[in-house]
Amino acid sequence: MSKWFIKGSKVDYRIISKKYDINPIITKLLVNRNIDEKDMHKFLNPTYENSVHNPFLMKDMDKAVDMLIDSINNYEHIRIVGDYDQDGNSATMTLIDGIMIYNENISYAIPHRVEDGYGISKRIVDSAVEEKVDLIITCDNGITSFDVVEYAKSKGLKVIVTDHHQVKNENGVDVLPMADAVLNPNRQDCSYPFKKLCGAGVAFKLVQALYDKLDGDREYMLDLLEYVAMGTVCDVVDLVDENRYFVIEGLKRINNTENYGLKCLIKETGLKTEVNTYALGFIIGPCINAAGRLDSATLGIELFLEENMLKIEEIAKKLVSLNNERKKLTEEGLEKVEKIIVDENLNKNNILIVKEKSIHESIAGIIAGRIKEKYYKPTIVFTSSSEDGILKGSGRSIDEYNMFEEINKYNSMLNSFGGHPMAAGLSIKEELFEEFSSLLNENNPLEEDDLTPKIYLDSQLYANELTFDIIDEINTLEPFGKGNSKPVFGDKDIKINKLDIIGKNKNVIKFQFDIRNRLMEGIYFGDVSELLNYLENKFNTNNYTNKFVDIVYYPNINEFNGNKNIQLVIKEVR
Known part of the structure; x- marks a missing residue:
């Protein structure tokens, strides 16, 4: 229970309610969500003019746009490098559709979850060199790809990084990849007023800046919010400020979409009602995510780019089928993990750390999240990897436990590690699994009250x-x-x-x-x-x-x- x-809030919502003529219940709800009184009318009635910030406030935006315009004018080959999740898919499509109107010499690459791992890889760079790419633009990745970006530069490629993930910081100083421009609102030296954009949101800011500079068609640009809304909802970033406008406007356009791929996917899922945030986050988004988990994430891009209607219908069917397979694998994996927790009496521990090598590595995080919800305890699920003797783990946490900080104390034991307070991805030699599990549990700071929902x-x-x-x-x-x-x-x-x-x-x-x-x-x-x-x-x-x-x-x-x-x-x- x-x-x-x-x-509770020290702010008197009744005074604000009278001052701005807003219903007292609504005012209290806005106060509870930390919406400043001067922003309340904007929150309730978001428009492009009152919600969308000047993209040139983002550090390096001027450099990125000048370089992009130069590539467009010289008809250079531009390659978008995305990521294999829904936000990466949305960011990739935002850039392709946004830039293609000016330069059709554009292509894309999506990392393979197992072969490449997360983000741009040397394989992707080598392929770009071989195919005479001039400019690489990353989206939803690249902020910590130091070696690969340096490698791309050494091969004569121009690189623009667009990302929203946390910037590596050493002794209070940001460590950035050696790209020609790095767009990330989380840079310490970036004065952009809203820091909670998803990858597709940052990609959209680059397109917005391009259209501002070239006096582009705003209506065409706003149609890109179909993709941005999907990325914003599925990447679970805060639905306030600019993101709120992106999702509201994006949903309007999704529900009147002319994109045949999106229409087919909605139809194939059996969705009967209007598309809302629930439908994006739990019905449509997981189908696109399933491609990156069990097949190739390029399927999600092909759905939107393909022009052959029969092929589009086939892709939509395949995405729904892959998601159904993902659901089945998740339920089977969940059953196995719950049995291990009971059989090994792991619930006595404050941190649930489970090894089940048969689980597909792409769904370990989903299962960890489900276990965390059931037991209200931080959970890490480990499974086998493509590398002999190495386990891959995915963790989900509760508000009271900073998973990134706690795991980071034992970083020297790990082969790889990344994440944030509420989630983590890591790999470890199997022989160190028991010791790592014991250390995390023996030194955890959680009290009984912390483990009460x-x-x-x-x-x-x-x-x-x-x-x-x-x-x-x-x-x-x-x-x-x-x-x-x-x-x-x-x-x-x-x-x-x-x-x-x-x-x-x-x-x-x-x-x-x-x-x-x-x-x-x-x-x-x-x-x-x-x-x-x-x-x-x-x-x-x-x-x-x-x-x-x-x-x-x-x-x-x-x-x-x-x-x-x-x-x-x-x-x-x-």
């Missing part, structure tokens, strides 16, 4: 006072995601009138509540058996009629057969 907290409520809100208008107001904060989480509220002393288990797999609980003499419907999508066991233990009966509970919920308008009603989506019950 989670601990519940109500978010926490829910932070936006406020107490009497559910019986909800109206369609209030819910519509709350929904003006969409799209929800990292940095702008879906609002959750709490209410106490709710009487259960009725409880039914529904759904084809009996995996949903439907409540009828009596909330201060108003009958309301609640729906729960969590672990059904766990909640029923909890209620049975609390009430010493499996008859819950007339029993009282507290709830954490968010309000939803449910439409069915033309009828609309207010529904409470239940996050937790106590």
Whole structure:
């Protein structure tokens, strides 16, 4: 059971509400999300003019654009080097589509997850030299590719790095690759006002700067936000500031897209509703990611670039099929990892470190994330690699544990390592696995309270006072995601009138509540058996009629057969 907290702020939202004529509930939600009062109207009504920053504020942008224009004017061969995930795919497409209107002498390369590893490789550089490439532009990678960028320069190539990952820092000084221009808002010497762009976002800034300089077609440029929205949502960056505009505008364009590849993929997934952030993050994005996990990430690019309609339809079918295979492999791997945790009594440890060599290395991170969610403990899943005697691991963490810092203490034991506080990728000699696991657990800083999940409520809100208008107001904060989480509220002393288990797999609980003499419907999508066991233990009966509970919920308008009603989506019950 989670601990519940109500978010507190020293800012008086009621004063701000009156000052700016914004609904008090909405003002409180904005304050809770640390939106400055002067930015609230912009947040609620983002436009190109009020949300999109001047790209030339980014360090090296002037150099990058001049070099790019020079390459365009001389019809030089430009190669985009992306990455094998959704953000890398989106960034690659943003640059190809954005630049191609000026120079069709453009190609791309995507690293192979196993053969190349992450980012630009010497193999990719050698191929570029052989194919007489003049300018390489990396996207969503390159900021730590010191040796490879130096190698590319030694071969006479011009290199522009565009990336959003953390910059290596030694003794307080940024260490940058020896590229001709390095675009990354996280550089210490970069005055760009928004630091949370994804790889596709940084790529878009380069295209925006190019179009500003060449007086390009803004509408054509804004169509690129179809890709940027996908990258922004799937790379789980904060949906505030510029990113908020990118996603809102990108979703509008996705839902009216002329891109046959995207249309085919949406159709093939069986998606019946309008595309929203959930559809991007959990239905469409994973299909493109699956190509980089189980096949070739170039499939995701081909989907958008291919002109033969039959071939496009085949690619869309293959991407959905690969994602279904990925889901199956994930479930099988998850089962194996959970069995190891039980059999080896690993749950006694604060850090769950599991070795299961049969798991495909590309899904180890997904499984680690699922285990972390279930146990609320930092989790690292190791599997075999293409190198004999070497294990590859992927980790996911909780807010209370800085995984990067803690693993970095034992960096000397590792063959490779990278990441950030919430996730890490690493490799290690198999003979050192047990020692590494013991060291991380024996020296971990976590207390019992750290390992208790926490829910932070936006406020107490009497559910019986909800109206369609209030819910519509709350929904003006969409799209929800990292940095702008879906609002959750709490209410106490709710009487259960009725409880039914529904759904084809009996995996949903439907409540009828009596909330201060108003009958309301609640729906729960969590672990059904766990909640029923909890209620049975609390009430010493499996008859819950007339029993009282507290709830954490968010309000939803449910439409069915033309009828609309207010529904409470239940996050937790106590």
